[in-house]
Every structure is written in structure tokens, then in C-alpha cells.
Amino acid sequence: MARDQRDYFYRKAKEHGYRARSAYKLQQINQRFHLIQKGDKILDLGAAPGGWLQVAKEISLGTVVGVDLEGIKPIDGVTTIVADITKEETLKKIYQALDGPADVVICDAAPNLTGHWTLDHSRSIDLSRSALAVAKKVLKPGGNFLVKVFQGDTFREYLFEAKEEFRVARSHSPAASRKESAEMYVVGLGLLKAPVKVGDEIDLDIVETGKSGDGLAFVEGFKVFVPGAKKGEIVRAKITDVRPNYAIGDLK
Ligand code: SAM
Numbered sequence: 001m002a003r004d005q006r007d008y009f010y011r012k013a014k015e016h017g018y019r020a021r022s023a024y025k026l027q028q029i030n031q032r033f034h035l036i037q038k039g040d041k042i043l044d045l046g047a048a049p050g051g052w053l054q055v056a057k058e059i060s061l062g063t064v065v066g067v068d069l070e071g072i073k074p075i076d077g078v079t080t081i082v083a084d085i086t087k088e089e090t091l092k093k094i095y096q097a098l099d100g101p102a103d104v105v106i107c108d109a110a111p112n113l114t115g116h117w118t119l120d121h122s123r124s125i126d127l128s129r130s131a132l133a134v135a136k137k138v139l140k141p142g143g144n145f146l147v148k149v150f151q152g153d154t155f156r157e158y159l160f161e162a163k164e165e166f167r168v169a170r171s172h173s174p175a176a177s178r179k180e181s182a183e184m185y186v187v188g189l190g191l192l193k194a195p196v197k198v199g200d201e202i203d204l205d206i207v208e209t210g211k212s213g214d215g216l217a218f219v220e221g222f223k224v225f226v227p228g229a230k231k232g233e234i235v236r237a238k239i240t241d242v243r244p245n246y247a248i249g250d251l252k
Helices: 003-016 023-033 051-060 090-098 117-138 155-165
Strands: 042-045 064-068 078-082 102-107 139-150 166-172 183-191 201-205 215-219 222-226 234-242 246-251
Touching (some): 023 166, 023 183, 042 051, 051 064, 064 090, 090 117, 102 117, 117 139, 139 155, 139 166, 201 215
Parallel strands (some): 042 102, 064 078, 102 139, 222 246
Antiparallel strands (some): 139 183, 166 183, 201 234, 215 222
């Protein structure tokens, strides 16, 4: 991105009272993917100085929690925690602040850059992996995820890891990102949190009939639809599709 354009986002941020020009990255990503909806509970990892927190709060008007190694100047209606997102003990503080599962986890955390491409990339991947681990724990089933990753050798591997956890996962670079920057964002939509996976063969107690006439069973409270099965039957089924809120099983 040309310097005058970079300055454009910098000036715009100042003018609108955003703490960081990165606020526009979140706005642009959200316009495209609709990650954050009104009323959502949001966790922001690596949140200082707070530009994303400001945007997240504006969009959701709900609970917003930010975590950073650095302190964050107060933002109305936003809770902040000074902690390291790679540390296990931080989770406890996050759970307390969120007070229930999050709808969206966003992470713009960046390591201190050394200028050594490989080292910076591997540190960034470590942070992104920590963010994914936190997201898997705190997100509700079907929840959304956004994380910054510096491009490099293991970027594809990381994207693949995200694809395993979300209904849809893809990489994206918003217009507000500098062209010369190595940063890329990974967007994960619809956390898959199912107690079954594709290929599982299980016995199911069909307790209801779904709206479209399929047999419906529950596995640990999770819906499994079995076309052709009838209420009252116990059937063996092979799971063929897993969505954030339900799975499909084929009669064996
Ligand atoms: N999105 C933010 C905004 O709009 O204001 C900007 C985030 S800034 C680019 C990256 C942040 O990641 C820094 O404030 C840094 O302290 C934080 N960070 C890096 N490693 C971290 C870690 N292990 N735990 C928590 N925060 C971390």
C-alpha cells in the first residue's frame, strides 16, 4: 500500500477516535464475512491499544473482553485483562470475564518482530496456535474466529488446522492491510464442536421425528438426523456429515 494510502487510514483513525488504524481491518473483514453480529459476546486476544475492541463493541454492543501483555486504557463497557494468551492460567481469567461461551474470538496478536522472516513467522504461528486453542475452549458451537498470521512455510499447515475445526476456514487480506506486509488473516466460521465425527458408526435411539421427516437422535445433547429411521427405533448409523449444530447419519 502506498504511503499516502497508509496515511489515509492513519488519519482516518485519528479523526474517528480509533486507537489504531487496524480498526479498519476489522471493519472491512466484518463487512465481508459478518463474523460479529449485534449482541455477540466477543473475546479479543492481543487487543492493545484497543482499536479492535472499539470496533467490536460498536458492532456487538454486547460483552467484549480484551487480553494483552500490555495494559489497555479503559473503553466504556469493555473488560480488559493483562495476561499472556499462551499461558494456561490465562484461560481462568478469560472464563471469569466472559461469564459464558463466546460467540466470536478475534486475535490480532503479533510477536515483537526481529526482521528475520522465518523466526517472525514461527513466533506468529505459535501465537495463532495459542489463539486457536483458546477459541476451541471458549467458543460456543457454531462460533466464529479471526486470527492474524504472518505468512511463511507453515501458513498452509495452520490454515488446514483451522479448516478441521470450522465449517468454513479461509485466508483473507483486507484492503486496510499494507501491501508489503506479510500479515494475512484466517477467518473461521462455525466452530464444529460435535461429539461425533464423519465416519463414526454408532447406535442411535431415535427419539423424535425431524421437520423434514428424518429420525432424530441425541448424542450428548447433540442432534443427529438419520433419514429413513423412525421414532422408537434403535438403529446403527454411519456419520456422513457434521455441521456446527447437527450431524447426519446414514442407516447401516
Ligand atoms: N488489534 C489491536 C488494535 O486494534 O488495537 C492491535 C494489536 S497489536 C498489532 C498486537 C498486540 O499483540 C500487542 O499489543 C502485543 O502486546 C500483543 N501480544 C503479543 N504477544 C502476546 C501474548 N503472548 N499475549 C497477549 N498479547 C500479546
